[in-house]
Amino acid sequence: MDNVELFERLGLAIAIGAAVGVERHWRERDEPEGGRTAGIRTFTLFGMAGGVAGLLERSFGVASSYSGITLTGFLIAIALVMAIFEMREAIAEKTYSVTSVVAAILTFGLGALAALGDMALASAGGAALVTILASREFLHQAIRRLTWVELRSAVILLAMTFVLRPILPDTPVGPFGGVSPKSIVMLAIMLASISFAGYVAVRMFGSTRGDVLAGAIGGLVSSTGTTVAFARRSASGEDGTTLSAGAISASAVSLLRTALLVATLAQTLLPVLLWPLVAGAAVLALYALILARSHQSTGGEVAPGNPFELAAVAKMALLLTCVAFLARAATQQFGGAGLIFASALSALADVDAATVTVASLLPSLQPGVAAQAVGVAALTNMAAKAVYGSVFGCARFSWHLWGATALSAAAALGAWALGSVV
Template structure:
């Protein structure tokens, strides 16, 4: 009996907390329908209806929802009768959903109810930034969103979740899942760019560039610095910052596909990231300026780009398996260096998955990923040398040279 009383009290406490959180947000928004007092009543009403309904009849929950709907309709009618021209429905739908969340705490999952309540609070609070994002979006950006829906919600579910091909390494569903994952990361950076646009400063420009594509960012800034040599200090900082974010991407990818081996793989790669961040800080202190505008970013959800990455990832999976089988560690290292020249994601995902499944030792996995990162540094420096100004070349050359020296030291001295 005491356990039941404690559980009921816990449910009511969580319900009250969620109602208070949402009510506080609506009160700040000056909602005329419900505020800081009404929303807790709504959530508690849903929870109590569900608690009583569990003991009597589940129809009581439906009756409670009808009562909430009737109250909302009456409140809106009174508001319109008094001459209000506010015809928004956000608060009304939030009130009805909150009643359902209050009931879900009892009849469903407490954790899910907390997640839904938290998402509701975020959506209500982020009204202005979300409206700014939509305002900043054009036809090109809507196409990016729709293509991501095509990639993630239409193509992915119909792919077979079975292995095919040599070495049984090609699983269409898992390969495309990695495509969705990588495109999602890049698309998040693209959305941030659309929100901030040309107002993005130097530091934010490097972060967004690393999220979308550090290689593309390097090309963009190399061209800009070639046209305007005075931008070289800032350009070098942005290029290095984008490279740091690409290493952060690597760590996120490992955490997602190989969580059990993440601590072992992340330690040396995290040290490499820390060293590169120190180099980026050094470049920033030498530039001591901001206000750099972001170059135009391309749609990262293009179907052609997604198919290309999927094909590249499949080839890297096969190459890693074949190299390991025929040439051992040396073959895998060669594949890593070649793959890392233009794209670190494919080799990172493939080797991390193999390490997570016990297919290769963790030492071999992080060696391969670090070699790919170092190869990517070399490729980006070659891009700067071809496209950039002389001052940008030597600044990036010094920073990337020190980064490569740090990576080489890790490969030689790190014990495991």
């Protein structure tokens, strides 16, 4: 390692300490000189101490059988000194907080990481540390507003994601490619996450803006899952107008995502499909925007209900899994001759699968047939979401969804016909 890199690593360690010190000093900026345990200078020195300890460890630890002694000694000394002074401050002010002690230890550790390990990881860790420290008021307020239902839903979602999913087998079971138990749980997690994200967005931004924002975000993951989740919420008594605006915005994002997939995986189809997809997405986005702007609240916001019900989420996941299974079976039975029909069946669950499949077969397909398959899949997916909205949602939700779907389909078909004539 040359001298330039050594200076860079030590400079990063000092910068991490200074960044943490700015936040710590700002929080106690009204204290008189000598009235705070540690400020910008002290935390800068903590970061520098970590960097120096790391460089010493790098110099002596390689040739010694007692590697780690230097770092351990520095860390114990800093932790003891910081703990003593923090305890004296806590006794004087009658407070109970160990945040500054932990921040000092982490600052030293990140400084050592900058000297010994990955500099990018040390930079990211420093940024994360400052962000957490600066978010005290926001986090405390969020915890005060947190209800038991929200906490329980978050715990269930985390357990499904990090406990249940890893232990399930990934090997498909059954004919026609089978069904993977892990894929069913992943679909349930996706649906639950969309519902929870929508709940959080409504709590933060209100029902009108929250539902539209949550729908647009959900459309990046699965517009079909978002539509089903919003339909269930409308049937439970929540505002069908704002929820339909969210579902429509999810469909708009889905069409734009399909255009991006085509541009990435099947560039030869882009001249044919770009304008129909963009036209359909524009109509949907405009419809959702008009709904959101014209909606007038009547007597205050309705408090959202349970972030998600596990039984209902599991049923929806099983339903969509069955639809996807039937689509794969039809694809294998009909083969290339039934590509358009198979794409339509696949789109009952998700349009991405049909798009990716057509793109993979493109070298052996005529561009016209491939474009028709993707177009039919997009239209079928829009119609399927409208049907799901009618089955699982309230009448107002269904009416708006069908209206937006019809207008969007007309715009897309018009753009397709205009492109064919030109």
